[in-house]
Amino acid sequence: MVCLQISNKNKQTNKNCFLKSCNACFSCTVVSxxxxxxxxxxxxxxxxxxxxxxxxDIWFHVDKLSSAHVYLRMPKGTTIEDIPKEVLIDCTQLVKNNSIQGCKMNNINVVYTPWGNLKKTADMDVGQIGFHRQKEVKIVAVEKKINEIINRLEKTQExxxxxxxxxxxSRDREERSEKKAQLQEQKKKEKEEMKMKKEMEELRCCMLLKC
Known part of the structure; x- marks a missing residue:
């Protein structure tokens, strides 16, 4: 697996591919x-x-041509609509550069979609995929290769x-633990609300008896 950190400092990544800090510098903008x-x-x-x-994960591929499968790991709670423009450009440049035909061509299209929309069936060749829902597949035009972006990304290659x-x-286990904790917190909150409601009802009845 080849990993690329988007960085505007051109520093080598450490041994952990999925770093906690990463900046995009195509437009000299810090991305967070x-x-x-x-x-x-x-x-x-x-x-x-x-x-x-x-x-x-968001999957990228050159449309109608052979290319690498490029993935962008999004922060939790975000969607494909939240990809910053600078990051999107980096991804499309990278996938174009890793297409035997696409890297030599101008004005190509790149398709991208959430990982969950990738469809794999038993009759497909190794590495081949389809889509569950075509409407979730986005297309972006790439006019030409931008060497500055490719050079910057390749300097971070690991x-x-x-x-x-x-x-x-590990990721799924952490998510299950988070959901379990949220469910327990919700049950605790509901129990406290029921207790408060009961106490308020008892207080109301007591006041009525005094009257």
Whole structure:
């Protein structure tokens, strides 16, 4: 797996691909929250990324041409509509540059969609995907390659060999724990509200008896 940190300082990333801080500098604008782009080096790694993607991931591919599968990891609670323009440009430039045909062409289209919209069936070839809902697939035009962006991204390139299944399970386990805690908090709140309601009712009855 090849990982790319969007950074305006051109510093090497540490051994943890999904860093806690990441800035986009295409327009010299600091982007917050942080973002990470990653992609597989071949169709077999692409297959694993399809299988073990996160709900926060956005998938990019050159339309109608062979290219790398590029993913953008979004912060929790955000959607595809929240991708900053500068980050979107970085992603489209990266996927264009990693297309054998697309990197030599001007005026291509890049498609992108949430990971959850990727459809994989048993009859598909390795690395091949479809979509559950075509209306959730967005298209953006890329006029030409911007060398400054590619050079900046490549300076942050780091190869790693993660256990994708373990990372996905860790992420899902954390989410389950958060939901469990939220449910317990909600039940506690409801119990307190019922207790208060009962106490208010008892107080009202007591006041009526005194009258």
């Amino acid at each position: 929250p942080p973002y990470t782009i990653y992609m597989g080096k071949d169709k077999y790694e692409n297959e694993d990324l399809i299988k073990y993607g996160w709900p926060e 190869e790693r060999y993660p256990d994708l299944a373990a990372e996905k399970e």
